[in-house]
Amino acid sequence: MAELTIIIADDHPLFRGALRQAVGGLEGNNSFIEAGDFDDARRCAEEQPDADLMLLDLAMPGVSGFSGLMALRAEFSSLPIIIVSATDDPATMRRAIELGASGFISKSSGIDDIRTAIRTVLEGDVWIPASCQSNRDQDADMADLINRLRTLTPQQSRVLGMLGEGLLNKQIAYELNVSEATIKAHVSAILLKLNVDSRTQAVIQLSKLNQPALVA
Template sequence: MERVLIADDHPMVRDGLRTVIAVAFDQCELFEASSLEEAAAIIEREGDFDLVLLDLNMPGVVGFSGLVELRERFPSVPVVIVSAAQERGLARAALAAGAAGFVPKSLRRGAIVDALKTVLAGNFYAPEMDEIEAAEMIEDADIQRRLDSLTPQQKVVLKLVVAGKLNKQIAYDLDVSMTTVKAHVSAILSKLQVFSRTQAVILVNKVKFGQDS
């Protein structure tokens, strides 16, 4: 690990994390930010980081809004939520929102290091998450990345496919030609990395795509 950004509005927390990382990861270059705006500015200026450790509750941040903003602006940078809150389901919600890990501030130093190493190895980390849960989170995140690659119009078409509509019904509903619908469906299958409409429906149902509409 070469570059880490610690974003927390409490200086003592930043000092503690800096000490843990400096001892565990030799010659790691550390950056600090006391606000989300400062964190974003540092990433913009300095480029990619191996990890961003982001406090869940900072001024001006509501829920996972800070996490979502960083993930949207810097999708290649893994963000680990570091939080004093440990409500049930919070860690899973953080991972679902795009975090690479969820590290409680109450963890002992060795456990924090182990958690960061887990994330650096390309895996998700959350307290007490077993292997099955971790595998499910990785699969869900992969499916979501594929869905995010679809254009808005392709997502509309996919929702109609999930609803069980045939190409001619989709063409009628969207007032487009059959050729256009077929082109959209072909592109959707390619981006989702599946070979049939049925496979596409099964895949996206795992993340409940279209079920909120």
């Protein structure tokens, strides 16, 4: 296996170290880039356009649940992303895959399982845990919501995630370094794509992704 560049995005330094140890057992002299929050993860992906893989924690500071995955998946479409999470119920795993993740690793997984998942994704396949494969039932409303969320642009996904954190338009504008009018336009587009009438309803739709379990 050729030398790899892997971005490890998790806010817990000890777990970043554990992932680094697991990945370090793969063949080759691999390089690792660590990120402790969502903005760092995004910047790493931007600065490393040839990165081979990102290991992304769903509970990263600076983003709300699946909105970070959606934004990164839309902006860096060629970068495989494996979700790493302590919340490993079938619904969470399935939704991660449906929203564009190339794999899902539970934080309770052993090193051998982590390496198997990473090898599978690096070979171009999708790693789906057995418990996810055995539970594929999904209601039509959730399928429709996921399809609508996948139509959002990277910036719209980020704005929706910030709405989910309770930020006002002016606060989002400041964080993204754009005008408040631009944020209002994004919010209008989000409401249209999600077929809702208010930002509150949009946040409620986003929160449905994290049910029945909270992302952690």
